[in-house]
Amino acid sequence: MKKSIVVALAHLILVLSLGGKLLYDRATRPRVWVRTASFDPDLPIRGRYAALRVQVRAPWMKDAPDYQNDWVTLSEEKGELVARKSDSSTGVLITHWQGARLPAGYGALQEPLLFFLPEHVRDPSWVQRGQELWVEVTLPRKGPPRPIQLAIKDEGGWHPLTIR
Template identity: 45%
Template sequence: MSPLKKGVLVALLQVLLVGSVGAKFVYDRVAYPKAWLKTQPFDPNLPIRGRYVRLAIIVELDNKASPQGDYASRPVRLAVRDGNLVAIPDRAGPRSVHSARCGQQACWVLSEPVAYFIPEHAQDPSIRKPGEELWVEATIPPNGPPRPIQLGVKVEGKLVSLEIN
């Protein structure tokens, strides 16, 4: 086999590999439920953080247990009910939640934050005016963390998609 044919074969294999990953994400977006999730943005203060926003996902615990501030971790599995993300306590659950402070009140957050990548010259969407809440629309796969699709801002009870340039 000539070097040119080998190069074309390797390039074709790489295109198929990358295309299969993209196809899986498109399939997941169609097949799995989506929901708008309330977030608590934070910066992990890493020197090489790149252009993304780290988002702690605020969830409702299914058994209505109130967060105690003990920061204990609980294993859960995630489900979407009536368009809301619910964490269902499950000893064999693949995710976990812990109690945290969300402003002036205690809340439950997923232990693993998600990253939403933004363009190089875009303003940081996590910097919000008082009274605005940052939300993210995400696909909720049965395994793995939520996968962010787009950001939104909730002001006075109205959720509006956020354009990031």
């Protein structure tokens, strides 16, 4: 009985410490809104989430060849997500390819951000003509951005989505 209580407490401490770190990062690390697009990731295991391809400003990709990948570190500059080239693996890879419909000087995170959705909510990633999907992200010290919330931008302005 004592061993099971010790194991349960160890698990609880582990989960609470991870949750605390994520909340601390959200409160102290930069946040930025990023234009994104949803796509079907073709994964063998699918859940209730939107897979989001995030657009990142990468000035050196202005004259990119047909296909290019680069390791980067991410930062926020003037309210925009910006990539800086890295010579070593950072865990964050951006890519640019012909036909990607990205503006000149932009790439996309190679790994999609997964935004989990409650079971009863309509998938907000399917936008109508004239609308753009945006995601607010936290930029941790290392690794990819962490999604916080979604918004739709259209002629009428900016509309953060309440997903509960």
